[in-house]
Amino acid sequence: MAFIEKFYQLFLNLGPKLPGVITALVLGYIFIRIMMAIVRRILRISKAHKALIEIVTSLANILLWILLLSEVARQLGLASLALTISGSVVALGFAMANGLSTLTADIISGVFLSKDQDFEVGYRIKSGDIEGIVEKIDMRKIRIRDDAGKLFILPSSKIDSIGWVVLEKK
Numbered sequence: 001m002a003f004i005e006k007f008y009q010l011f012l013n014l015g016p017k018l019p020g021v022i023t024a025l026v027l028g029y030i031f032i033r034i035m036m037a038i039v040r041r042i043l044r045i046s047k048a049h050k051a052l053i054e055i056v057t058s059l060a061n062i063l064l065w066i067l068l069l070s071e072v073a074r075q076l077g078l079a080s081l082a083l084t085i086s087g088s089v090v091a092l093g094f095a096m097a098n099g100l101s102t103l104t105a106d107i108i109s110g111v112f113l114s115k116d117q118d119f120e121v122g123y124r125i126k127s128g129d130i131e132g133i134v135e136k137i138d139m140r141k142i143r144i145r146d147d148a149g150k151l152f153i154l155p156s157s158k159i160d161s162i163g164w165v166v167l168e169k170k
Contacts, residue, residue: 051114051137
């Protein structure tokens with residue numbers, strides 16, 4: 001019975017806040033969509049490589065959603081959760097800078113590969129034992145499809161470290 005009473009009390013506390021939270025989520029979603037369109041447009045105007053556009057937009061998207069969820073938690077009166085979410089962004093930054101060397105290496109390699117004129121989506125390459133067409137370059141991974149239709153998903157740092165041979169440009 002105490003559980004039901006606590007649940008009921010929680011509902012009474014959160015109930016009046018729900019319209020504001022739903023409004024914040026809807027407006028936040030619209031804001032994120034608009035901001036992502038602006039970021040993509042700016043990157044396209046700056047003639048950035050497609051892969052770099054994907055990397056930057058995915059990082060911006062993650063950051064905007066974390067900020068929105070933090071604001072929603074704050075509106076619900078869950079200030080400690082909002083602080084935890086906000087703090088996790090800072091912790092993630094420190095972890096990337098200090099401890100997550102593989103993740104950091106993949107992201108940095110992905111950025112450099114996306115800017116390399118000899119490594120683009122559509123190019124046929126050979127890297128190690130893998131030969132195929134580069135299908136996608138994202139924040140951490142490179143996707144290469146071979147002639148048999150197999151999709152190889154490799155960390156960017158692996159391709160960057162072992163190198164590649166350009167067999168055919170699109």
